[in-house]
Amino acid sequence: MMSNVGQARSRLKADCANCFGLCCTALGFMKSADFALDKANGVPCPNLQDDYRCGIHRELRTTGFKGCTVYDCFGAGQHVSQRTFAGRDWKTDKETAEAMFAVFPQMVQLFELLWLLEEAQGKTSRPELKEQAERLLGKTRAMTDLSAQELRRLQIGEHWREVNDVLLQVSEEVRAGIASAKKLNKKFGRGADLIGAKLQGTDLSGANLRGAYLIAADLRETRLDRTDLVGADFRDADIRGADLSGSLFLTQIQMNAAKGDGRTRLPEGIERPSHWCE
């Protein structure tokens, strides 16, 4: 049976059929290993069709658009399209387009906070922390329902700090009592540079890997039980056979960027990316 966190997270999924292709329009990218061309913010990608679907959806990784298979909006796209702008699309007029493209990145941040707070609330057993997480969930949900004008003016930084404080407390609570965690944090720890690190088979349970650089690290068959992974960079990290099912604050984007397989165990609410099987 799905837990409360799993149920809440199932509502924080992108529904591209109800979105006006906002990630393919509002956000810019640069020609690189992830994108085959340069595109400025607010300019529709040349591969975006009239029905707001991607014309090369099935060939993204083989045609130089790997970056598109990593992105996830947490469901912010359909919210902006159908709720904030009540189904008015950006083709209607220039003003709507400008406002919509400015609001979308703000909304993605708010939806990511909802994702993290749902987990924090579900994992703490301290009543005062549960209450704080619930209050911040309510505040964040209210922010997502602001008007486009209000959202454009919204300063999310202060709210982010408040949320982060709760995430930190929940992380400390959940990781407390793992005997090896102290030792691990001396060696690795928050923001650790683990680019290309050879860690196959290591038990990283209880470690604080917030913001760690795990780019291209060999994490095969590692165990990351109650490992704090907020903002950890998993680009091309090899997580085949790794167990992340009990990790903390992992997102779909992080997993989309990594290389896993059918043995990789994921937390509830995170899907196995289809490109892992290629």
Ligand code: SF4
């Ligand atoms: S390639 Fe497809 S998914 Fe990527 S930005 Fe363009 S339309 Fe969107």
